[in-house]
Amino acid sequence: MSTVAESSRPITSRFDPRFEVTLYRYVGVEGAHTLDAYRAHGGYAAATKALTERTPAQVIDEVKASGLRGRGGAGFPTGLKWSFMPPPDGGQRFIVCNADESEPGSFKDRYLLEDDPHQVIEGMLIAGYAIQATLGVLYVRGEYYRAYERLQAAIDEARAAGVLGTGVLGTGVDFDLILHRGAGAYICGEETALMNSFEGLRANPRLKPPFPAQAGVYGRPTTINNVESFASVVHIIDKGAAWYAAMGTDDSKGTKLYQVSGPVHRPGVYELPMGASFRELIYDLAGGPTEPAKAFIPGGSSTPMLPWTDANLDLPMDYASMAKAGTMLGTGGVIVIPESKCIVDAMYNLVRFYAHESCGKCTPCREGVSTWLPKMFQKLLAGLGTCEDLSLMEEMVRHLRGTAFCPLADACAMPVAASFQHFRSEYEHLVDTGTPLHPRTSRWVA
Amino acid sequence: MVDLPTLQPFFADKLELLAEILGRYPEYGRRSALMPLLWEVQRAERHVSEARIEEIAEIIGVTATEAKGVMSFYSTYHEQPVGRYHLQVCRTLSCALAGGDELYAHVCxxxxxxxxxTDAEGRFSIQNVECLGSCGTAPVLQVNxxxxxxxxxxGVDALLEAMRRDELPPPTRERGGDNASAAKAERQTTPADPTDAGGAA
Known part of the structure; x- marks a missing residue:
């Protein structure tokens, strides 16, 4: 484990001898997105195995035994989620792929969709078989146009080759996909908002229950998973649950796609066994920070930040350790915050994001996240804030928690609360002097 | 009597395309075609006018108000025409840490x-956007x-100059992380794809 500021070793997760890179093996490889290339390295063998040698219940059991937890951010056990589907009643059932990746700091799904679309399609096919759904919906965010094009081409290829359609892969199983393009709304990453969006409605989240397994797309039983979860399923079926469960920690199995952004030498996506430390990710793989850092956001913008301490950098990146540290693994999107960035300014950036993305349905979120919080940050940054404002902001983010249909308000409140917890002195400096502790400088180096 | 100006319906001469889009969804899910129909119009006309919203609403079987309510929910549909080169600058945290704000100021x-x-000749328009999922390769500028x-x-100056000549250079194929070295290592083993020119419209 490296403790120096910048690792000189050219270690990359891809060539790490301790484990096998599976999810990202073909990302960045020219031509890997075609059906021929995918089949040349054994693609769709896992789906064939599932559809011909396993019952749907056995596939669910295998995924349960693997210990896979949802990679969209919440970490709910995937196999368990699949088992919530009611028995088939002869009506349409849906498997949905949430490819609306929009959590700031997260960019793992995009490259999977662009460079290895068949891996995602194969995962959906296996999942569709397991929950006995003959139709899948692939909802990809509007800005990912390249991914949309690649997915459309992959679906066309798969249909022409009998991988999708009637009697897929020479079996008696029917399965087809509907590719649907979003149009720029973070809230569509929330599963019920995504379903409303797919149905041609405003993307307001729905009240739960009923949960998607009871009433999802068009009111029909539906299971929804993240892109990376579907890709993981392919390898679980291919190599077995025991192989998968042998990687990771007690409560977090397999490999995961971690992302590093902010001022580091080699920002990007790295696949690591769960439980690897932030230090391994940030220093050994991403090359360490390019300037002194004071904090990092561990798993996408909505996860509470952690100060840049040895203890925090040595935390294992798994669900239990993150919960114990008072934060969350989220999407695994690490954002490094340099010493020179005003924490109030950084938080205002994220608050502005959530203010823009609040759907306006629930009053606490519409008034608190969309209106009051950004205005209070503006007041602070203009040098007009008071001590009472700071207390009011702390109280506000406390009261925002758990008051809305969906977690967006919490997603905004939690990181703001963490910034007050760890960096209240920077807020106080702004109030006392009217100027930020770290004034803005140009960050465009190129 | 005055002859009121009429507008040829957008889909009047695109019935096959219309049928293909409607055919993607189950019969009971006709309303799902709303977003793809909006996309088609916007792609061709760089915005979706009131007249087009009315046309799409009628196809889907909802009121124009409902259709507009949906359209206005999303930040990438435009009610007014954007430029032939619609410049979208991400300013969310990871991009801001790499100079997204300065990039925006520079483009402005x-x-x-x-x-x-949008400029008078309809060439350029600018929109601030939120996280584009390019955090590892920040800062990012999305053009169309x-x-x-x-x-x-x-790079930005060269890009803008090219667009002033009505040329759009191919987009970047950055991956970040260790995925560039992978491409080198495994390129030999995978068949080349002659159709992949790497360009988006």
């Missing part, structure tokens, strides 16, 4: 436009549907 300065504006990543001052 070079085009003489600010957020929400294509991403230009890790953009530099000289």
């Amino acid at each position: 300065e070079r085009t003489g436009l600010v957020n929400g504006e 549907d294509a991403f230009y990543e890790r953009v530099t001052r000289s």
Whole structure:
């Protein structure tokens, strides 16, 4: 484990001898997105195995035994989620792929969709078989146009080759996909908002229950998973649950796609066994920070930040350790915050994001996240804030928690609360002097 | 009697396309075609006018108000025409840490436009956008549907100059992390794809 500021070793997760890179093996490889290339390295063998040698219940059991937890951010056990589907009643059932990746700091799904679309399609096919759904919906965010094009081409290829359609892969199983393009709304990453969006409605989240397994797309039983979860399923079926469960920690199995952004030498996506430390990710793989850092956001913008301490950098990146540290693994999107960035300014950036993305349905979120919080940050940054404002902001983010249909308000409140917890002195400096502790400088180096 | 101006319906001469889009969804899910129909119109006309909203609403079987309510929910549908080159600058945290704000200011300065504006000749328009999922290759500038990543001052200037000549250079294929070395290592083993020119419209 490296403790120096910048690792000189050219270690990359891809060539790490301790484990096998599976999810990202073909990302960045020219031509890997075609059906021929995918089949040349054994693609769709896992789906064939599932559809011909396993019952749907056995596939669910295998995924349960693997210990896979949802990679969209919440970490709910995937196999368990699949088992919530009611028995088939002869009506349409849906498997949905949430490819609306929009959590700031997260960019793992995009490259999977662009460079290895068949891996995602194969995962959906296996999942569709397991929950006995003959139709899948692939909802990809509007800005990912390249991914949309690649997915459309992959679906066309798969249909022409009998991988999708009637009697897929020479079996008696029917399965087809509907590719649907979003149009720029973070809230569509929330599963019920995504379903409303797919149905041609405003993307307001729905009240739960009923949960998607009871009433999802068009009111029909539906299971929804993240892109990376579907890709993981392919390898679980291919190599077995025991192989998968042998990687990771007690409560977090397999490999995961971690992302590093902010001022580091080699920002990007790295696949690591769960439980690897932030230090391994940030220093050994991403090359360490390019300037002194004071904090990092561990798993996408909505996860509470952690100060840049040895203890925090040595935390294992798994669900239990993150919960114990008072934060969350989220999407695994690490954002490094340099010493020179005003924490109030950084938080205002994220608050502005959530203010823009609040759907306006629930009053606490519409008034608190969309209106009051950004205005209070503006007041602070203009040098007009008071001590009472700071207390009011702390109280506000406390009261925002758990008051809305969906977690967006919490997603905004939690990181703001963490910034007050760890960096209240920077807020106080702004109030006392009217100027930020770290004034803005140009960050465009190129 | 005055002859009122009429507008040829957008889909009047595109019945096959219309049938294909409607055919993607189950009969009971006809309303799902709303977003793809909006996309088709916007792609061709760089915005969706009131007349087009009415036309789409009628196809789907909802009121124009409902259709507009949906359209206005999303930030990438435009009620007014954007430029032939719609410049979208991400300013969310990871991009801001890599100079997203300075990139935005630079693009504004070079085009003489600010957020929400389109120039008189309809060439450029600017929009501030939120996280584009390019955090590892920040800062990012999206032009129409294509991403230009890790953009530099000289890179942006060259890009704008090219667009003034009505040329759009191919987008970047950055991956970050260790995925560039992978491409080198495994390129030999995978068949080349002659159709992949790497371009988005």
